[in-house]
Amino acid sequence: MSSNRRHIPLVLAAACSVAGALALAPTAQAVTPLTATATYDCGAWGSGLATLTAADSGTSKTIKITSTAITMPAGTSADPNSITTTLKLTKTSGGVTSQVRFSGKTNPGMSGGSPITLGPLKLTSGTLAAGDSTNSVVLPAPPSATNWSLQIVASSPTSATVPCVATTNQSAPFVW
Template identity: 45%
Template sequence: MRHLRPGRLGFGTALGVALATAGTLAMAPAATAVTPGTATLSFDCGWYGSGTATLTATQNGTAATISLATKAISSPINIGANSVTSTLTLTKNGSGTTEFKGSANPAIPAGSEVSTGPLTGTVAPGDSLEATSLKVVVLGITATCKATSRQSPGPFVF
């Protein structure tokens, strides 16, 4: 019967685990981040109201999402979850535009600010996006909002 020496098995196992871990890390996709993660700006939505909005952006590769809550529009009635359709238009790299769209929202109680998102869009590395307008459709009624300030602390950079 052959006996294993305690030192060799421990070293071999540790070496195997280290190599497997290094290989896994090398194959993992690079983490991407958008900065800033949160920004604020003001919207004027005509007779629906005006006020501040908070935008929260996330990124996973070329896919990005932006969630939005705005005091510019408040709901006069209870609104069910996933019943708000929104389109957020952003300037892209200072010249063109891009849109983030979605039909997801939490339930919104009467008198509360409208929250919508995640709104989805596609980005490329280095894209700089700043919100310029928002269209919100609730129960067939459309509110169109124009940005009246720039995003603070600045555009989202992906």
């Protein structure tokens, strides 16, 4: 038996092993669109357009929030991963409306005047199935401890709880 023939079963076994692993791995789901914008009022932290970027890995659904209009106030700062952020979104599934929340403690270091970068925030409350859509929870201004669509809680070195209200729907709802 030639050496090439002896390697064929090994190559086939390796190929089958890889195919089996890929078949069992969760597949990434498409979210459309990948980004949307909405306007938020965050009081002393500013008001304006924020970009929401959605992702679905198959095992985790996330949203990242960035904005050059919403910034850390002068004289404040935040260490990396020291801001707990919670985002409320309206969910529509089969004509039924409810609410989901995305939350996390992921941020770069920021200082006074820095645009916000928050997340990716993971889905922590509610469920999302294929075909469900989510959109901003639009609320009247001013934001408060009980009236918020987005809440930013900074803990180090600056301590602050910043409620924000979405003042517009997203430019397009996310469809999961």
